[in-house]
Amino acid sequence: MADENQELRKAGLKVTLPRIKILQVLEKFSEDHLSAEDVYKALIESGEDVGLATVYRVLTQFEAAGLVDKHNFDGGHAVFELSKEDHHDHMVNVDTGEVIEFFDEAIERRQHELVKEHGLELVDHALVLYVRKKRER
Incomplete structure (x- = not known):
């Protein structure tokens, strides 16, 4: 959890439990491109009580802070991936x-x-x- 705290602070975001949990999901599935719904399902499956609206809001904050990249691959369906230093x-x-x-x-x-x-x-x-x-x- 210390790594997540540091990443959030470095991005200028206040450390909150929902932000930490969502960042942990993104790190766990770092090879995937996840929708907000995918993140929400992963949180529910791990017993976390975070609402879908919170997931959307936090992902938008993460994108603005440069922590995640947002893609609209198939007809506007947004997916997210942790930002990587290397272009691809x-x-x-x-x-x-x-x-x-x-x-x-x-x-x-x-x-x-x-x-x-x-x-x-x-x-x-x-x-x-x-x-x-x-x-x-």
């Missing part, structure tokens, strides 16, 4: 909903080249590839 892009399987993180140096380099060719500076970007398993013919 995503592939979303449209049939299963699985989210695959990847990094490709050639894609990153080409994006910077395109921006430079237009006389611009890249501030941020997000690349999402929507995929499905290749069908056999």
